[in-house]
Amino acid sequence: MARYPSDRKQQTRETVLRHAANQLRAHGPEGVSVAAVMKDAGLTHGGFYAHFSSKDAMVAAAIEYMFGNVRDRWAHETLDLDPATGLARYVDWYLSAAHRDAPATGCPVAALAADMPRMSAKCRAAFAAGAQKMTAMFAQALERLGHRDPAAAASSLAAELVGAVSIARLATEPQRADAILAASRRSIKQRLGLDAG
């Protein structure tokens, strides 16, 4: 029956999704074209609708994919570390020059939040769910650290992380961009008690 390896289509779909996710963050929801994504994935535009019912469906799937990566990175960065060290390490990565300079593979919230209000309900829902899980991730770590009102602290933390990277990406001079990240690193660590060790 199966004329192709059974998971061939699945793998193609995931390849397309990966390139879609990168192009989304790099060029924005309107800047990404079906043909360009397929070309990046090594295919032509025609076969697209065998994998997704519409461009919007692909974008929604790519959003879930990106937030899956966010959770993977969190798990990777905090693996086998106590909550304080793990959180500090994640903050350091989030506010690093490497993350600032690689929006295509970085946090979707910093790269795409501003575009969400004008997207389809499906995309907005997927994005909101992802962002919420991300904040919950922080809240759990802060709770273990004995913070009172960990939800509020996590919300404030997420806000400054996202804002700092967004603004740092605006700066024209590299040293200004560095200073923005450094200022938020210090402010966050001080306020969350992560600088004492």
Next chain:
Amino acid sequence: MARYPSDRKQQTRETVLRHAANQLRAHGPEGVSVAAVMKDAGLTHGGFYAHFSSKDAMVAAAIEYMFGNVRDRWAHETLDLDPATGLARYVDWYLSAAHRDAPATGCPVAALAADMPRMSAKCRAAFAAGAQKMTAMFAQALERLGHRDPAAAASSLAAELVGAVSIARLATEPQRADAILAASRRSIKQRLGLDAG
């Protein structure tokens, strides 16, 4: 010589710019079309190139226009107030539900920062300059408040303001959106010593 009122073209240009600025924040740089802006301004698309050399030139001019409004609002909100009260009042406005729900007339950084990396050099430069002036505005107030390292504190403040509004605009449930703004209001005021009065 002058067959029309001398400032007629200037006024038309400003009307177009105002609508361009609103549409930019509402629909994003790719979502705004020359024809739609002109229609909003009560004109047709043809006359556009009498006012701007290109769509990009209009966007760049609209960016300057928006940041001009930012400074006007700052002046308006902090007028005749001591630095602490003025800053607190601005923070309250920035993190208000009204601002969150009206991106089209709100802060350009929260509405458009994510789109800047993929815009023309001219637009990026105008945006970076505007954002920098905004942070300098905060730094001046913080300096008057006797903060040490007011530049760093202003940077951190701007980051959390922008991030909080960006994330609040994602939330699907209104009460979550409110909680996000409230958490950052408290965190900012506490850390800057604005809650004591």
Next chain:
DNA sequence: GTCTTTATATGACGAGTATCATATCACGGT
């Protein structure tokens, strides 16, 4: 009233896009 100039409108062109109908290709079973 007519003329001249400034401001705006009409209409067209070329490029790019999402979508879909149809054709071709690759592969495992026989």
Next chain:
DNA sequence: ACCGTGATATGATACTCGTCATATAAAGAC
């Protein structure tokens, strides 16, 4: 060797957008 089907390619359609050439409308000068 070849056949049938699942996966991808080709090509076309309808639409939108930025841009510009040209036409019309408005208003003071004579």
